[in-house]
Amino acid sequence: MTEPFSVPVVVRGYETDTQGHLNQAVYLQYAEHARWSFLQQGGIRQADLLERNIGPVALEVTVRYRRELRAGDEVSVTCAFLWGEGKTFRIEQTIRTADGTVAAEVSGVGGLMDLERRKLVPDPRDRFRELAADPAVFGL
Structure with a gap:
């Protein structure tokens, strides 16, 4: 099994709460990044999506917070x-710390919207x- 796509992020101080x-x-x-x-x-x-007048939309998102993150923490987001x-x-x-600890899990349902008709396209797999x-990057 191949590793899922991931991108590194460093928590910035201004992103923290009191x-x-x-x-x-x-x-x-x-997660959006x-x-x-x-x-x-x-x-x-x-730009490729906009040229074709389609855009990804989030229809449902659930975040499960597992461990706190603080300024300077290095994480990977799959x-x-x-x-x-x-x-x-x-x-x-999944948002994981450098030592592999799961900080959060984000699950969602998405679609591709036809930006003129304001309706979801029938089969987003075909568009991808x-x-x-x-296409193999997306399991297609």
């Missing part, structure tokens, strides 16, 4: 797409295959 912990909303920003980085790894740029049938797909992500320079 208790010195990484602010809860920033976990979502890290990893998703866009993952798309780029497969050869899909934001990203994997799980394809099913229909208009949506799952996105599974068309757009990706390397």
Whole structure:
């Protein structure tokens, strides 16, 4: 089994709350950063999506906070797409510290929206295959 895609992030002081912990909303920003980085790894740029008048949308996101993070902590944020049938797909992500401790798990449901019609495209897998320079990155 291959390792999932991951991107490194260092927790910045201004991202912490008054208790010195990484602010809860920033976990979502890290997950978003990893998703866009993952798309780029497969050869899909934001401009490519906009040229085709489609965009990724988050339909549901759950964050499970496991361990606190503090300024200066180095983490890796993974990203994997799980394809099913229909208009949506799952996105599974893990934020781990340098020693492998799971700090958070982010699970979501996403889709690709036709930006003119404001509707989800029927089969996002087909669109990812068309757009990706390397569809295998996405398990396609």
